[in-house]
Amino acid sequence: MKAAVYKAKQRLEVEEVATPTPGPGEVLVRVKYCGICGSDVHRFMHDMVRPGAVLGHEFCGVIEELGEGVEDWAVGDRVVGGGGNPPPGSAGGLSAEPRYTPRTLGLRASSARGAFAAYVVMPAWRALPIPDGVSDELAAIVEPCAVAMHAVRLSRLRLGDTVAILGGGPIGLLALQLARAAGAGRVFVSEPAPARRRAAEELGANRVLDPTALDVVSELVEETGGIGPDVVFDCAGARRTLHDSLEVVRREGQVVLVSLAWEEGYILPVEWVGREIEMKASYGSLPRDWQLSLDMMRRGLVRSEPLISAESIVPIEGIQEAFMGLMSPDEQVQILVRP
Numbered sequence: 018m019k020a021a022v023y024k025a026k027q028r029l030e031v032e033e034v035a036t037p038t039p040g041p042g043e044v045l046v047r048v049k050y051c052g053i054c055g056s057d058v059h060r061f062m063h064d065m066v067r068p069g070a071v072l073g074h075e076f077c078g079v080i081e082e083l084g085e086g087v088e089d090w091a092v093g094d095r096v097v098g099g100g101g102n103p104p105p106g107s108a109g110g111l112s113a114e115p116r117y118t119p120r121t122l123g124l125r126a127s128s129a130r131g132a133f134a135a136y137v138v139m140p141a142w143r144a145l146p147i148p149d150g151v152s153d154e155l156a157a158i159v160e161p162c163a164v165a166m167h168a169v170r171l172s173r174l175r176l177g178d179t180v181a182i183l184g185g186g187p188i189g190l191l192a193l194q195l196a197r198a199a200g201a202g203r204v205f206v207s208e209p210a211p212a213r214r215r216a217a218e219e220l221g222a223n224r225v226l227d228p229t230a231l232d233v234v235s236e237l238v239e240e241t242g243g244i245g246p247d248v249v250f251d252c253a254g255a256r257r258t259l260h261d262s263l264e265v266v267r268r269e270g271q272v273v274l275v276s277l278a279w280e281e282g283y284i285l286p287v288e289w290v291g292r293e294i295e296m297k298a299s300y301g302s303l304p305r306d307w308q309l310s311l312d313m314m315r316r317g318l319v320r321s322e323p324l325i326s327a328e329s330i331v332p333i334e335g336i337q338e339a340f341m342g343l344m345s346p347d348e349q350v351q352i353l354v355r356p
């Protein structure tokens with residue numbers, strides 16, 4: 018089968034590799050789409066992958082073969098590649114390693130057998146069924162949707178609250194939809210890339226700001242009558258966005274840090290202390306976030322079309338170019354690789 022193999026810093030090569038066989042308790046999934054995650058781009062950019070590894074954790078597909086003892090699935094079932102409840106006794110969430118951070122121990126999904134490949138093997142319990150009426154394109158973004166779901170559910174967003182989302186990448190655009198579903202009043206998005214700004218507009222943001230053209234902090238303070246938004250989600254992780262989040266949020270408001278920033282940032286603590294801001298971090302997602310995401314997709318509360326155009330879907334042969342482009346996104350919103 019074809020797979021995009023990580024070779025060296027910023028280099029992927031599509032190669033013919035052996036098709037994996039499912040072991041006991043595993044299933045073989047024929048990959049329909051695998052999304053390129055911001056974290057994949059970071060790994061690629063900063064060389065945080067073992068050579069020979071295959072990345073890709075945001076995927077959907079069809080079960081092709083069942084390993085020994087697998088009874089809950091049938092060949093032909095449509096699945097997303099995560100979100101199932103771990104079997105009793107296996108550690109889940111962040112509890113596995115008490116001092117875990119991506120910086121010291123690497124990102125969790127740096128597995129050697131990812132889904133930028135025609136087939137992938139996974140534990141049968143980990144897959145989730147795709148409900149009828151949820152398209153493959155929508156199912157392919159369940160993982161980023163679960164990350165946004167986790168962040169919105171951890172936030173203290175209340176009915177009618179004003180929300181600012183800094184960063185209109187896939188996570189920010191999904192957070193926009195979920196914040197709305199959670200009852201947010203006005204939602205503002207700040208994003209430098211034009212295609213992402215257009216997507217935010219299509220998804221009904223009240224105002225979309227270009228941080229390269231104006232001062233987002235003063236604009237948002239003005240938009241909110243001199244008060245500032247109630248909740249700010251930092252979905253960008255750019256050098257200034259955490260600082261801007263703390264500066265713009267209302268007194269006693271909440272900042273939720275969702276993005277994984279790999280560079281040192283700038284914070285002025287007096288800004289944080291002086292207005293008694295609450296700071297909350299949100300990392301990744303839990304099975305329940307995936308399950309709720311699929312359910313909201315089934316109910317039509319999350320849309321994929323503004324994030325995924327025909328040009329967003331690239332054949333596996335185009336993966337190197339797609340990664341290069343995503344290092345400084347301009348026209349890209351969400352890229353799905355079709356193996």
Ligand SMILES: [Zn+2]
Nearest residue numbers: 054056075160
């Ligand atoms: Zn991801």
